[in-house]
Amino acid sequence: MNLTDIELRNFRNYEQVKLDFDPGVNLIVGDNAQGKTNLLEAISYLGSGKSFRAMKTSEMVRFGADFADIEGNVFAQERNQRLRWVLFNGSRPRQIWRNGAKKKTAGDIAGVLPTVLFCPEDLMVLKTGAAQRRRLGDHALCQLRPNYDAALTEYNRILDQKSRILKDHFDNPAILEILPEYNTRLCQVGALLISYRARFYKSLGESAAKFHGQFSGGAEDFSLEYKTVSTVTDPFAPVSTLTQDLLDHLQRHYRAEIETAQCLTGPHKDDFDVSLSGINLKSYGSQGQTRTAAISLKLAQRELMGREMGEEPVLLLDDVLSELDPGRQDFVLNQIVSGQVFITCCEPGRFTKLGKTIEISKGNVKG
Ligand code: ATP
Numbered sequence: 232m233n234l235t236d237i238e239l240r241n242f243r244n245y246e247q248v249k250l251d252f253d254p255g256v257n258l259i260v261g262d263n264a265q266g267k268t269n270l271l272e273a274i275s276y277l278g279s280g281k282s283f284r285a286m287k288t289s290e291m292v293r294f295g296a297d298f299a300d301i302e303g304n305v306f307a308q309e310r311n312q313r314l315r316w317v318l319f320n321g322s323r324p325r326q327i328w329r330n331g332a333k334k335k336t337a338g339d340i341a342g343v344l345p346t347v348l349f350c351p352e353d354l355m356v357l358k359t360g361a362a363q364r365r366r367l368g369d370h371a372l373c374q375l376r377p378n379y380d381a382a383l384t385e386y387n388r389i390l391d392q393k394s395r396i397l398k399d400h401f402d403n404p405a406i407l408e409i410l411p412e413y414n415t416r417l418c419q420v421g422a423l424l425i426s427y428r429a430r431f432y433k434s435l436g437e438s439a440a441k442f443h444g445q446f447s448g449g450a451e452d453f454s455l456e457y458k459t460v461s462t463v464t465d466p467f468a469p470v471s472t473l474t475q476d477l478l479d480h481l482q483r484h485y486r487a488e489i490e491t492a493q494c495l496t497g498p499h500k501d502d503f504d505v506s507l508s509g510i511n512l513k514s515y516g517s518q519g520q521t522r523t524a525a526i527s528l529k530l531a532q533r534e535l536m537g538r539e540m541g542e543e544p545v546l547l548l549d550d551v552l553s554e555l556d557p558g559r560q561d562f563v564l565n566q567i568v569s570g571q572v573f574i575t576c577c578e579p580g581r582f583t584k585l586g587k588t589i590e591i592s593k594g595n596v597k598g
């Protein structure tokens with residue numbers, strides 16, 4: 232599977248540009264703030280309908296423009312497919328097109344252009360906040376399982392409504408009557424999330440352990456542990472059992488949630504831990520160990536998605552190679568011999584001979 236070309240109109244700092252890509256390595260070169268990461272964002276959005284950096288869709292619309300248009304041809308599932316997103320500046324919902332037909336949700340284009348992004352912040356993801364780790368897992372799972380994507384959207388919607396109820400109850404105590412209904416629904420959908428996550432993290436951990444083993448010459452034993460709500464004793468249990476576990480936990484925190492006006496418990500607080508030979512990386516890992524483990528995790532994500540989807544996802548390496556020492560650079564480069572890769576960097580240096588070079592300057596292609 233590979234992206235053959237992309238056309239951007241009013242996306243971020245691109246007014247209008249059309250780019251053709253190599254099915255192998257594409258090196259995106261340019262000075263700071265020219266639009267390299269914006270291009271990777273457009274590619275990732277084209278395939279998933281999710282941005283790895285924007286909080287709001289309208290951020291991606293070029294300043295002063297009414298809408299942004301991302302269009303690209305993908306060779307996937309043994310045929311050419313055309314994807315298109317139109318994003319509006321105001322509250323108007325975004326539009327999705329696949330092969331000229333309008334689609335309703337990102338789930339309708341799932342599997343056509345899966346991507347894995349790797350950026351410098353990811354190198355420290357095993358040390359920093361749980362939110363980044365959840366984001367990493369969610370991004371992969373949403374692409375792998377459209378039903379997970381739908382469940383996550385629903386979970387966040389109910390969570391928002393519940394937060395509003397908790398905040399409003401000081402002025403309007405009667406509103407608490409509807410809280411149990413929201414809690415039940417939240418636990419039902421939350422149980423689904425846990426069920427998907429348990430399976431995903433198990434496979435991700437196994438694959439990452441293999442990469443880490445190769446990397447460390449078998450010196451360190453990589454293991455990943457999925458962490459969820461404490462009443463869940465077995466995250467692989469049937470969804471009905473998980474729902475009950477979550478309800479039990481919510482029940483125990485019922486008063487505390489009302490008093491603090493916050494949704495204190497649930498899979499929105501999930502996390503995972505990585506240990507090397509039994510030693511927790513978050514607390515004790517060195518910089519080098521943390522980076523190597525993060526690389527293993529990313530390579531595992533790509534392998535897992537490729538295996539499950541039958542197509543190798545496009546790898547987006549944003550500034551990450553230049554952050555690594557030569558040994559780690561080589562390890563990453565040796566693992567990406569197949570599939571399509573986009574690599575951004577300011578100084579092409581030793582990477583120029585890898586494949587096609589595209590030079591970006593002020594939202595335009597140079598030369
Ligand atoms: P670096 O090497 O520093 O990472 P980069 O080439 O990756 O740089 P980008 O992050 O792609 O740079 O951003 C390029 C420019 O895009 C920034 O100067 C930013 O101000 C601009 N930009 C971001 N969003 C918009 C928007 N909605 N409209 C117009 N310009 C935007």
Ligand code: MG
Pocket residue numbers: 267268269549550
């Ligand atoms: Mg950048």
